[in-house]
Amino acid sequence: MKHIFLNLKRFDIPKEYGGVNAIAPVEQWGSFIVRNTQEALKAYKGRDTEFVMFFPEAHVLNAVGALCEDSPVKVGCQGVFRQDTAIGGNFGAFTSSRTANAAKALGCSCVLIGHCEERRDKAGILEAGGGDPSAVNRILNQEIREAVRAGLNVLYCIGETFEEQPRWQEVLKEQLDEGLKDTDRTKVTIAYEPVWAIGPGKTPPDSDYIGKIGAFVKETTGGMDVVYGGGLKQDNAAMVAAVPDMDGGLIALTRFSGEIGFYPNEYLEIVRLYLDGGERRETKGSKRSDL
Numbered sequence: 001m002k003h004i005f006l007n008l009k010r011f012d013i014p015k016e017y018g019g020v021n022a023i024a025p026v027e028q029w030g031s032f033i034v035r036n037t038q039e040a041l042k043a044y045k046g047r048d049t050e051f052v053m054f055f056p057e058a059h060v061l062n063a064v065g066a067l068c069e070d071s072p073v074k075v076g077c078q079g080v081f082r083q084d085t086a087i088g089g090n091f092g093a094f095t096s097s098r099t100a101n102a103a104k105a106l107g108c109s110c111v112l113i114g115h116c117e118e119r120r121d122k123a124g125i126l127e128a129g130g131g132d133p134s135a136v137n138r139i140l141n142q143e144i145r146e147a148v149r150a151g152l153n154v155l156y157c158i159g160e161t162f163e164e165q166p167r168w169q170e171v172l173k174e175q176l177d178e179g180l181k182d183t184d185r186t187k188v189t190i191a192y193e194p195v196w197a198i199g200p201g202k203t204p205p206d207s208d209y210i211g212k213i214g215a216f217v218k219e220t221t222g223g224m225d226v227v228y229g230g231g232l233k234q235d236n237a238a239m240v241a242a243v244p245d246m247d248g249g250l251i252a253l254t255r256f257s258g259e260i261g262f263y264p265n266e267y268l269e270i271v272r273l274y275l276d277g278g279e280r281r282e283t284k285g286s287k288r289s290d291l
């Protein structure tokens with residue numbers, strides 16, 4: 001099976017507040033994205049491909065409400081808390097935390113866990129408190145277990161920083177071993193984020209590097225599906241599609257210069273390039289240059 005994931009980060013924030021949202025009023029942003037992608041994605045029915053979109057929590061209800069009958073789109077959220085409600089147990093005393101049961105009740109079928117921005121935040125909190133940042137993998141493991149228990153599928157992100165690159169095997173193995181401990185791996189897909197290559201002026205990995213990581217993840221996990229989370233974009237979609245040990249990609253920004261942001265028509269073009277290959281159509285500002 002192929003997987004096309006979409007991480008909408010905080011692309012809902014309007015430009016007047018420093019964000020990148022120029023596509024829809026914030027109260028209609030979730031439904032706008034679903035409505036402007038789901039019909040076109042129906043063209044891939046029969047291709048054994050899933051299309052999952054991770055929304056900020058505030059937009060989940062709106063996005064779920066826009067799903068048509070037989071929609072190919074699955075709606076997910078961007079993380080869950082490491083504890084949850086239970087009948088006869090905690091009834092919901094989790095102020096500010098989004099639990100897996102809450103996500104499920106809102107209509108999510110999937111969750112993104114351990115994105116590099118989330119890992120950085122957790123490690124920063126642990127370090128600030130004089131704690132052990134290596135505990136991040138153990139916390140993420142609790143979150144994966146709660147998500148699976150609640151019936152959610154998980155996209156679990158791993159990746160090495162620039163400083164960790166010389167010992168990438170050790171770092172990725174620890175993230176996989178600790179994060180996946182005692183979990184139902186049939187409910188989890190891995191996303192590889194080359195953290196060292198994400199950001200302005202960085203050189204992205206080539207197909208040999210991506211293939212090497214894909215093979216390593218499959219060998220370490222007993223053959224779990226793994227997608228490229230660098231992320232997938234117009235410039236690399238055909239290249240990533242040709243890497244044998246990668247089972248899909250994680251899209252975020254679709255435009256990297258000029259009016260940077262997420263645009264549904266450009267998302268559909270990335271999907272087309274990944275699944276059908278072929279010539280790239282010219283779309284405004286598709287190269288990263290000014291983040």
Ligand SMILES: O=C[C@H](O)COP(=O)(O)O
Pocket residue numbers: 007115193198199229230231232233250251252253254
């Ligand atoms: O979630 C995806 C990765 O952080 C890559 O995002 P990006 O393609 O917008 O740089």
